[in-house]
Amino acid sequence: MRLHPLLHASAVAVALTATFDAPRLAAETLNAAVGLPPKNSTVLSYERFADYVAEHSDLKIKVFSMSLLSMKETSPGLRDGMADLGFVLPVYYPAEFSESNLVANLSMLSTAGRQVGAPGAVMTGAMTEYILECPDCIAEYSAQGQVFLGSMASASYVMLCNTPVQSVDDLKGKKLRSGSPNFSRWAERFGAISVSLSGNEQYEALSQGVIDCTMAAMSELTNNSLADVAKYVTTQVPGGVFSGAATANFNADVWRGLTAEQREVILKGMARMQADMTLGYQDLSDADAGTAAERGVTLLDPSEDLVAATNAFVQDDMAVIEQQFTDDYGVQNTGAKIARITELVEKWKGLVDAADGDVDALAQVYWDETYSKLDRASFGMN
Incomplete structure (x- = not known):
């Protein structure tokens, strides 16, 4: 336990x-x-x-x-x-x-x-x-x-957003905060824009619309008070951990x-x-x-095509990293x-x-x- x-x-x-x-x-x-x-x-x-x-x-x-x-x-x-x-x-x-x-x-x-x-x-x-x-x-x-x-x-990475994102099409043009190059490549694979910011800058960037989402663990809802500014969380993707x-x-x-x-x-x-x-x-x-709903945060499941495309990305990215x-x-x-x-x-x-x-x-x-x-x-x- x-x-x-x-x-x-x-x-x-x-x-x-x-x-x-x-x-x-x-x-x-x-x-x-x-x-x-x-x-x-x-x-x-x-x-x-x-x-x-x-x-x-x-x-x-x-x-x-x-x-x-x-x-x-x-x-x-x-x-x-x-x-x-x-x-x-x-x-x-x-x-x-x-x-x-x-x-x-x-x-x-x-x-x-x-x-x-x-x-x-x-x-x-x-x-x-x-x-x-x-x-x-x-x-x-x-x-x-x-x-x-x-x-x-960290725990597994998800997308904490100020707008709903569930599919490959939804990602196009979105500005995603990334703390590591592999997550940046994942964002760019789907037509999103990777933005490099420190963890301490996530709150202000989301609240002011500088970014649409941050790729981070669900725990950031509490650790950096993102429940105040990220009202949608897409689970499972990008996956991986920090x-x-x-x-x-x-x-x-x-x-x-x-x-x-x-x-x-x-x-x-x-x-x-x-x-x-x-x-x-x-x-x-x-x-x-477990407490997201009572804090006004909506949890969203990614579409099947986004999950499949993410799994393919992990395999393809090995050669890129090497x-x-x-x-x-x-x-x-x-x-x-x-x-x-x-x-x-x-x-x-x-x-x-x-x-x-x-x-x-x-x-x-x-x-x-x-x-x-x-x-x-x-x-x-x-």
Whole structure:
């Protein structure tokens, strides 16, 4: 059973106590930059992560929501020591993080083929495992003075609009906000106009008619208050999830200054935060779907032709992604990397189904499959 994100806090206090026991450590306070509003479920998960670290050590984490660094400032701010750790969006830096963005561009695999209840949890696991085993990925974070510790992902993407959109014809000429190149290509495939805006700009853009729709998770009805301005939601399409996030990148010098025991506590907390954050988005999306009508939001099913055309797009786009990342970003062995990512997505579909949407179970899977395999003495130390 999944818990609503606002109910997770009590579960976090007791979850995984036996498995994730850790010694008390020396007192120190780290500053975390999260460029999202205070009530956003990501920020709430970050605060519960800080609680976990404090509970299992004397290490403290102070979470700054939209006050220390903006989303676009977080990566260079971490590099320059303005924060100790933070929520980084590699999609804002296509050249610097091309290896990570390759994985994020393949997120539609999570909703294609075999269906699972929480596709975001699939991409969280697949992306984290892939990056941690990928020397090229680790090197690009190191070049930015950062240590990558994990990912997260939204629930499945839908269209939140200020006008009804259900068919291929309805999409023609519509202005759609996109946060990732693959969603931009999907929009353009059907004659829509892709508009690049940050998540924090969606509300104003919809309310002023700058865009007709935003491609985002249903949870944005609450997370960014879009229920006020998006009165129609087209479900199922474009599909995929937003997985272009590095949940808690550390400044490399700060990470290397911690003891092995401190790093272990943080890694155990990361397994918990990934599950909490990702399922928080899924739970909130499910809850928002259930309350949409009473908030004046109409849910629409896409037409059969739009669903079929979207499935065809996912398959066709694989070749586009391979060529783009090879030619434009110089990624080597792109075909083999895409094959590995595809394999991991299918693996994680099975693991996520077995966890059955439960935070504790999913956190344990993330720990068992990824974090427990890292060498505390050497990981991120070079």
